[in-house]
Amino acid sequence: MEKQPRSICIIGAGIAGLTAAALLSKNGYAVTLYEKQPILGGRALSLNGSTLTHEDYKNILTSYKCYLSDSIPDINTIFSNNLLKGYVIDLGYHAIGGGVLSNLNEVLKEFDDHVDILESYVGFIHNSGYSFPFLSRMDKIKILPNILRLLFASEKTLKRLDTVSITETIKRYGKRKMKLILEVFSRSITTVNNLDRISTGEMFRAQRNLYRGSKPVGYPKKGLQVIHEKLSEIIKNQGGSIHLHTPIEKIIIEKGSIKGVQINGQIQYYDIVISSILPQDLFTICDERQFPTDFVQTYKSLTATGSLCGYYSLNHIPEELIGKTFHFLERNCGVDGNDAVGMIDFMAAHPSSQLSPKGTFLVQSYIICTPKEAEDKQMMNNLRKILDRNLSQIIPDYKRSLNWALYPAVWHLDGVAKTIDNQKPSIITPIKNLYVIGDGVKAMGIGFNCALNSARVLSEILQQDKQ
Ligand SMILES: Cc1cc2nc3c(=O)[nH]c(=O)nc-3n(C[C@H](O)[C@H](O)[C@H](O)COP(=O)(O)OP(=O)(O)OC[C@H]3O[C@@H](n4cnc5c(N)ncnc54)[C@H](O)[C@@H]3O)c2cc1C
Known part of the structure; x- marks a missing residue:
């Protein structure tokens, strides 16, 4: 039988x-x-702005432990004027680590399938504008040996580093740009700002998973x-x-x-x-x-992780930004860990993303916080200003071409923080x-x-x- x-x-x-x-x-x-x-x-979750009602939006955010902390104009005006028509928006900012050769496409390959993914290197926003990509050729030559040593360390070494915090690793290896790299990437990879909580072993394991031939961040078209x-x-x-x-x-x-x-x-x-x-x-x-x-x-x-996201719809963005992603590091902003990392992302602004009506550009952004901070309205107001300021750092007059902005906060971004x-x-x-x-x-x-x-x-x- x-x-x-x-x-x-x-x-x-x-x-x-x-x-x-x-x-x-x-x-x-x-x-x-x-x-x-x-x-x-x-x-x-991606939401279809053409069919989404205000009631549904509120309920969906609540079901997934998110809420709308702010918007421009107010959310009633956004829905009564149908401003989200033709847009696809997520619960909050999403980027998938790994780009075209992501873990996702490895799985789909088993079924002779794939998802078309937009992918980008990561730049860095600073006081005088931005650098893209983050690491220049000179930087790579200078610091690559140290990074490679950690990236390709044996599992035995990584296990030993599992209980070593990034704060300690910075003390050991973190000079100049290497310090900045460790400060920024360890936060963005774990969605945790407090470097004392981030494990060096876990951070390099995750980094290694992203270095497989494609660009480090991606987002599916549509x-x-x-x-x-x-x-x-x-x-x-x-x-x-x-x-x-x-x-x-x-x-x-x-x-x-x-x-x-x-x-x-x-x-x-x-x-x-x-x-x-x-x-x-x-x-x-x-x-x-x-x-x-x-x-x-x-x-x-x-415990989980949190963030504040910013979605901006703009009528114009400089050509050279389209398709690119940027990190920023905000010092002394009162979050757990003192400094906060975020991203401003123009992948969704690429016309082939098909995420916004013709002639409009969707910009996604987020800044990391703890779940408790995500539920604190005053903290969200402060973080919102940081998102806006970093966007204006690369598009100084972005408010002149702003159609609308949504700022959803989430206090369960990752189910469990990897700390x-x-x-x-x-x-x-x-x-x-x-x-x-x-x-x-x-x-x-x-x-x-x-x-x-x-x-x-x-x-x-x-x-x-x-x-
Ligand atoms: C706003 C936001 C932004 C994010 N940004 C990023 C990002 O940029 N990059 C990234 O890698 N990750 C990001 N994440 C995290 C990512 O979305 C999650 O890690 C991933 O989606 C988790 O998938 P999952 O299947 O583990 O859990 P879930 O997606 O939570 O799936 C669990 C499912 O179980 C269902 N369920 C619960 N209870 C029951 C029950 N009793 N019976 C039946 N079903 C039940 C839930 O409804 C849910 O659909 C973000 C998350 C959020 C919320």
């Missing part, structure tokens, strides 16, 4: 859940994916939704199924092993359950008494056949890449178990 494929329930249709569903259905599992929201994509549509198509073509608007109420565990899940009051039996919800929320759908106490305590104490004091938990749990994936667990990269890579690692774990 032919053996039945093992049944898998995946909770959450963000990038982690969708990637896991695609890979596992390819590997012969019977996969069912449940998403509590009516839309695919989780936090990596928006993030393209990714989810492709992955859901792949899942369905392989016999998997996706149920939107279907929250999992409970994960059923018996004697340390998975039994199934509860949906609409009914138990559905599964061999394996994979949760991609935020680790901090796991015990809202799981009985914590089934887990070791220290495991529960660790999960509940995990020395906040170790991401493992994909494997103490419960047999319960796995956790997403940007809150241990996998290469942060944010989008961590979520996607966690699904790849899980797929390998389950393949090994099969053999």
Whole structure:
């Protein structure tokens, strides 16, 4: 008799859940994916400004732990005058680490597919304008040996550096430009401003993941939704199924092993359950008494990252900026870590992005903060001024061509901050056949890449178990 494929329930249709569903259905599992929201994509969400209502926008932001901290003009005027018509905007600024040769396209390649990605090197905004790219040829010659040594260090060395903070690494290697590089990139790679919290080992692991032949940052043409549509198509073509608007109420565990899940009051039996919800929320759908106490305590104490984003629609931007991305470093601005890193990004302003109506240019930006700071209105006002000032540093008269601006704040950008004091938990749990994936667990990269890579690692774990 032919053996039945093992049944898998995946909770959450963000990038982690969708990637896991695609890979596992390819590997012969019977996969069912449940998403509590009516839309695919989780936090990596692109919204269609032509159909978006004010009510929907507010609800969507709230569902994903974001809120609109400010806008120009006020948000009622933006919606009553249909100003977002023809635009695609995300919950907040998104850039995917890795460009054309991103982890995402590596996964899609397995299905003979790919996403068209805009990609850019990163420049730097300073008091007298900007440098693009950040590192000149001379800089590279001078500091590359040190960077390469760290980038291509063995895993054993990186493990040793896992508990060494970037503050300590700067003391050791950080002179002049090297200091600036470590200050800026370690923050932007982890979305954490406090250098005492950033692990040197993790930062170089993440950097290494970005150096694979393409430019360091990318964004899909037509928006993030393209990714989810492709992955859901792949899942369905392989016999998997996706149920939107279907929250999992409970994960059923018996004697340390998975039994199934509860949906609409009914138990559905599964061999394996994979949760991609935020680790901090796991015990809202799981009985914590089934887990070791220290495991529960660790999960509940995990902290996330935050940011303030700025979306600007402009009628004009200088030609030489189109398609480029810039970092900035704001000193002494009162955030945790004192200095804050942000980005001003013109990738979405490229006409081939198809993210804004003809003749308009979408500029995306963000500045890093802690989740607590993201919920503080006064802090958001200060950070908003910093975003505006850095934009005016490269386009001094940008306000003359401004159509509108939105400033969404988020206090759950990364599920779990990748820091020395906040170790991401493992994909494997103490419960047999319960796995956790997403940007809150241990996998290469942060944010989008961590979520996607966690699904790849899980797929390998389950393949090994099969053999
Ligand atoms: C404003 C903002 C800006 C960001 N910018 C960047 C960036 O520039 N670069 C980057 O790499 N990353 C960025 N991120 C982070 C990135 O979006 C996330 O790391 C990634 O999308 C996480 O994917 P995930 O699948 O792990 O989790 P999620 O996307 O959160 O997916 C989890 C899903 O589970 C669903 N769910 C929850 N509970 C249940 C339940 N009981 N039953 C069924 N479904 C449930 C949720 O609705 C959600 O859809 C940003 C995030 C935000 C919010």
